[in-house]
Amino acid sequence: xxxxxxxxxxxxxKMEGVDTIFCYPGGATLNITDALSQSPEIRQIVVRHEQGxxxxxxxxxxxxxxxGVCLVTSGPGATNTVTGIATAYMDSIPIVVFTCQxxxxxxxxxxxxxxxxxxxxxxxxxxxxxxxxxxxxxRIIKEAFYIAKSGRPGPVLVDIPKDVSAQSCDFKYPEKVFxxxxxxxxxxxxxxxxxxxxxxxxxxRPILFTGGGIISSGASQELIKLAEKLSLPVTNTLMGLGGxxxxxxxxxGMLGMHGTYAANMAITHSxxxxxxxxxxxxxxxGNTEEFAPHAQIIHVDIDPTSISKSIKVYIPxxxxxxxxxKKMLEFIDAEKDSLKDYKEGIKDxxxxxxxxxxxYPLTYAKNGKLKxxxxxxxxxxxxxxxxxxxxxxxxxxxxxxQFYKFHKPRTILTSGGLGTMGYGFPAAIGAQVAFPxxxxxxxxxxxxxxxxxxxxxxxxxxxLPVKVVILNNGFLGMVRQWQELFYGKxxxxxxxxxxxxxxxxxxxxxxxxxxxxxxxxxxxxxxxAFANKRPTFIDVHVDPExxxxxxxxxxxxxxxxxxx
Amino acid sequence: MRHIIxxxxxxxxxxxxxxxxxxxxxxxxxxxxxxxxxLDPTISTMTIVTSGNDTIIEQILKQLNKLxxxxxxxxxxxxxxxxxxxxxxxxxxxxxxxxxxxxxxEIFRGKIIDVSPKTYTLxxxxxxxxxxxxxxxxxxxxxxxxxxxxxxxxxxxEKVIKxxxxxxxxxxxx
Numbered sequence: 001x002x003x004x005x006x007x008x009x010x011x012x013x014k015m016e017g018v019d020t021i022f023c024y025p026g027g028a029t030l031n032i033t034d035a036l037s038q039s040p041e042i043r044q045i046v047v048r049h050e051q052g053x054x055x056x057x058x059x060x061x062x063x064x065x066x067x068g069v070c071l072v073t074s075g076p077g078a079t080n081t082v083t084g085i086a087t088a089y090m091d092s093i094p095i096v097v098f099t100c101q102x103x104x105x106x107x108x109x110x111x112x113x114x115x116x117x118x119x120x121x122x123x124x125x126x127x128x129x130x131x132x133x134x135x136x137x138x139r140i141i142k143e144a145f146y147i148a149k150s151g152r153p154g155p156v157l158v159d160i161p162k163d164v165s166a167q168s169c170d171f172k173y174p175e176k177v178f179x180x181x182x183x184x185x186x187x188x189x190x191x192x193x194x195x196x197x198x199x200x201x202x203x204x205r206p207i208l209f210t211g212g213g214i215i216s217s218g219a220s221q222e223l224i225k226l227a228e229k230l231s232l233p234v235t236n237t238l239m240g241l242g243g244x245x246x247x248x249x250x251x252x253g254m255l256g257m258h259g260t261y262a263a264n265m266a267i268t269h270s271x272x273x274x275x276x277x278x279x280x281x282x283x284x285x286g287n288t289e290e291f292a293p294h295a296q297i298i299h300v301d302i303d304p305t306s307i308s309k310s311i312k313v314y315i316p317x318x319x320x321x322x323x324x325x326k327k328m329l330e331f332i333d334a335e336k337d338s339l340k341d342y343k344e345g346i347k348d349x350x351x352x353x354x355x356x357x358x359x360y361p362l363t364y365a366k367n368g369k370l371k372x373x374x375x376x377x378x379x380x381x382x383x384x385x386x387x388x389x390x391x392x393x394x395x396x397x398x399x400x401x402q403f404y405k406f407h408k409p410r411t412i413l414t415s416g417g418l419g420t421m422g423y424g425f426p427a428a429i430g431a432q433v434a435f436p437x438x439x440x441x442x443x444x445x446x447x448x449x450x451x452x453x454x455x456x457x458x459x460x461x462x463x464l465p466v467k468v469v470i471l472n473n474g475f476l477g478m479v480r481q482w483q484e485l486f487y488g489k490x491x492x493x494x495x496x497x498x499x500x501x502x503x504x505x506x507x508x509x510x511x512x513x514x515x516x517x518x519x520x521x522x523x524x525x526x527x528x529a530f531a532n533k534r535p536t537f538i539d540v541h542v543d544p545e546x547x548x549x550x551x552x553x554x555x556x557x558x559x560x561x562x563x564x
Numbered sequence: 565m566r567h568i569i570x571x572x573x574x575x576x577x578x579x580x581x582x583x584x585x586x587x588x589x590x591x592x593x594x595x596x597x598x599x600x601x602x603l604d605p606t607i608s609t610m611t612i613v614t615s616g617n618d619t620i621i622e623q624i625l626k627q628l629n630k631l632x633x634x635x636x637x638x639x640x641x642x643x644x645x646x647x648x649x650x651x652x653x654x655x656x657x658x659x660x661x662x663x664x665x666x667x668x669x670e671i672f673r674g675k676i677i678d679v680s681p682k683t684y685t686l687x688x689x690x691x692x693x694x695x696x697x698x699x700x701x702x703x704x705x706x707x708x709x710x711x712x713x714x715x716x717x718x719x720x721x722e723k724v725i726k727x728x729x730x731x732x733x734x735x736x737x738x
Contacts, residue, residue: 122582123589127632130578147632181574181635305626308619 005134005165006035009098010042012141015173018069019043020060020433022053026073027113028100031165045433045462048454050077052426054084055452057095059427061088062413063388064434065218067148068095074102075113078159079120083420085155086124090417091239092216094153096144097125103163104132118159126154134167139174146177151184152303153216184302188319188327196274196298196315197331200230201342203272205294205349208232209255210321211284212239212416213277213301215409219322220244223276226325229332231343232274233353235263237284238401239416240277246405247385252353253362256284257552258398261360264550264558266353273297275313277321279306281417290557300324360550362402363564369543370519372396372471376403378522379441379469382530387439388431390414390424392448394478396471398548400443422451425468429455432464439467439530446472446499456509459535467529468537470502473544481547485562506537516540566595567621568647568717570638570725571610571628575601579633583610586631592616592624596714607635611716638725640717647717650689652677653699656706657684665705672698683708691715 003011009032013021020043025033036044047053050072057068072081078099088095102111118130127147129140137160144156200206214223220243227234227250234244235255244251253260255267264286267273273295278284285291288310299306299313300321307316317324332339364373376399379387385405390413391397397414406412413431415423428442442449449470459466471477480494503513512534514525522540529536550561573579580599587594595613602609614624621639628637640647657665657679665684669676672694678685688698692715699707719725 118578119581122578122585179632182632303630305623305630307626309623312619 002168003171004168006031008137008171010035010039016145022056022070024050024072026077028074028162047458050080052455054081055426056430058088059413059430060434063431071098074100075115078117087415087418087420088155089124092153094148095155097157099159101159101161104161125157128157130159134164135169142174185318186320188317188324192317193327201338205270206272207270208234209275210240211237211278213321214243217321220409222325237278241412242406242409245407262356268559270295276300280311286552286558372542380404390428390442392424392444393419393421396445421448426455428466432466441467444470447476460510465533470539502537502539511535514538568640569612572636574633575608598714644720645717647715649715650713652711653686654709
């Protein structure tokens with residue numbers, strides 16, 4: 001049966017099981033926009049800025065594990081998606097971004113609202129397409145979803161010219177995808193896995209170091225089994241939080257620049273690191289020359305380029321985390337005899353780790369002022385670790401990573417790799433669309449929230465009761481902290497003196513606004529705010545010059561931490 | 565170290581810029597790049613000459629493989645190969661130089677493909693050493709202009725780089 005490109009677009013999304021798209025219209029989207037008006041089964045969340053659409057679909061993807069989808073117009077609509085796409089690319093988040101394009105005849109003519117978005121996004125997408133013929137549209141959409149979610153996930157962009165969305169052809173959605181040049185490796189090499197297990201069982205100071213790969217492969221349960229079976233201490237990267245329960249007694253907290261003392265010391269003194277789904281980012285490793293000098297490293301990752309990129313590893317294993325951990329567990333079961341010796345051998349190590357944890361826990365100076373860390377501790381206590389938390393970028397993000405204990409995967413949405421300010425609010429909106437009944441909280445700063453604050457209108461329009469807790473310190477706090485430590489306290493450009501009154505601003509959008517200035521009000525107001533069913537800003541005036549500690553200065557070794 | 569890599573890619577628009585963009589975006593070198601269709605018109609070969617230490621070359625190979633349109637990456641370090649490059653050189657060929665140029669072309673088994681009253685345009689093919697030697701000898705005569713294709717390479721003997729799907733590898737060896 002013949003269908004227009006726009007109808008093919010809609011039908012293809014339905015075949016992919018898409019229930020929600022985040023969108024913004026323009027001249028070039030009109031054919032598709034009109035076709036979607038006939039399809040209420042696909043929920044259409046119209047945002048206020050295209051960057052918000054991409055972050056929202058990214059938040060939707062992180063919270064659900066499904067592919068997030070957004071649709072925007074050509075030219076500026078398309079270029080506004082770039083930061084969102086780069087954010088998803090760095091964090092390996094599966095989204096499909098549809099941009100509309102000027103008609104094929106006009107491409108290359110510097111037409112009105114024309115931008116070469118395929119060229120612009122080539123280095124920040126996993127793959128991208130320009131659809132030149134309506135006959136290719138269904139196949140390309142099928143491939144785009146497959147590429148986005150398979151292997152190491154990532155964003156895929158599909159650019160659809162306006163005439164392509166108008167032309168007709170026979171439509172049959174392909175049942176299968178076959179891309180001869182793309183076959184990700186899921187099954188790890190058995191010999192390598194066996195070697196890895198032998199190495200762990202002969203180690204004296206082992207540690208598990210896991211990242212976002214655990215979340216994207218759904219390997220959380222397997223990871224807990226592995227850790228418990230081998231009594232392994234566990235540390236996470238920022239992206240790995242929630243992959244292992246934050247309240248588990250074997251958990252050391254996050255490692256890296258703002259990691260815990262115990263995690264950074266354990267990595268530094270370990271003799272065997274089992275890294276799974278982590279890519280040894282510079283914020284996690286500190287100075288790579290001095291990273292884990294005594295350790296033999298096992299590295300499990302689905303992406304071969306992540307292996308031995310910044311840190312040379314001893315046993316590389318290319319494969320999906322879940323599959324590989326399952327195989328490890330099988331091999332461990334076959335090694336019952338050495339298991340006893342192993343457990344005996346690591347006793348001192350576990351004792352050492354316990355004393356690091358006890359002697360240098362995460363803490364902050366309690367000096368009578370309202371501390372941002374206290375606010376996060378209370379959010380954790382009030383939500384019992386059961387909320388979906390997004391963050392902006394900077395101090396708010398690091399305090400959240402430190403003081404909120406994420407019990408489950410897909411409960412933290414944060415821009416780890418790119419560090420995109422303005423990510424958290426639209427991402428929270430995306431998660432709230434997916435889970436209308438769950439408590440979704442964006443922990444923000446007074447700087448970051450202003451980068452996508454326009455999405456408050458989206459939240460109000462679609463009744464999305466997202467809570468935004470603004471840790472308002474009147475500064476771009478993380479940059480200010482670096483100026484305090486390394487630039488003689490010259491707080492150039494980092495004062496946020498002219499922030500709006502966030503309570504009035506929320507009210508102006510028909511949302512709810514609260515202000516907290518004293519510690520004794522924190523619980524009462526947070527409870528009230530979390531209980532209401534409307535989008536809510538909570539403007540918390542915290543100690544302006546509080547810092548994030550521990551801190552490993554840029555370029556230093558992990559063991560060289562500045563403590564509170 | 566100088567290094568030849570052969571990359572089989574889908575013969576589609578945009579693929580060359582993906583490969584070139586990968587090199588520039590990650591700070592890798594391209595010394596030369598030669599692209600053309602293979603026997604199968606849906607596939608092109610790119611022969612890339614690059615340089616870097618082992619870690620860099622390993623990243624280049626892995627990153628190339630990661631591109632969705634790349635079908636196969638062959639590292640010529642791992643095999644015996646032959647490579648050839650073609651060069652066109654326009655040289656001074658005034659009366660008294662003509663004999664000498666002709667002799668040199670003969671010795672190097674080149675060709676003269678264009679003649680003017682004052683110049684010859686020469687064609688020569690060969691491996692890196694031969695071309696280097698030839699150009700050195702021409703220098704005193706006077707090279708006016710020079711264009712090179714960059715080398716192409718192929719495995720020695722019966723070995724064939726098979727045009728087949730990127731196989732899901734079992735894993736990496738240590």
